[in-house]
Amino acid sequence: MKKLPTIDMVKTGEKIEYLRKARGFTVSELQDCLGFNTPQSIYKWQKGKVVPTIDHLVALSSLFDVTIDEIIIIAESIL
Numbered sequence: 112m113k114k115l116p117t118i119d120m121v122k123t124g125e126k127i128e129y130l131r132k133a134r135g136f137t138v139s140e141l142q143d144c145l146g147f148n149t150p151q152s153i154y155k156w157q158k159g160k161v162v163p164t165i166d167h168l169v170a171l172s173s174l175f176d177v178t179i180d181e182i183i184i185i186a187e188s189i190l
Contacts, residue, residue: 114187121159122184128157130175130182144174 131141131153142150145167155161162183163171172179 116185116187118162119159119184119186120162122186123162123182124157124159126182126184127153127163127171130171130177131157134175136174141174145170 131138136144138150138153141153145153147153152161152163152167156163162168168179168182171182175182
């Protein structure tokens with residue numbers, strides 16, 4: 112079976128939370144920067160329930176001054 116890369120949602124969420132804190136952003140500040148009405152999406156990302164859309168990954172990479180590859184944690188999946 113061939114192993115294909117997948118996104119590890121939980122570890123990616125942990126990385127987003129780590130980068131947010133390391134760059135000194137509160138959830139509320141990040142919410143404002145991204146134009147969200149509520150912080151729910153950010154909490155869902157941090158808990159690994161969903162991953163950000165590509166446009167939000169682009170914004171996060173700019174805000175955190177990292178590449179998208181540094182935000183996303185890749186895991187292997189067997190198909």
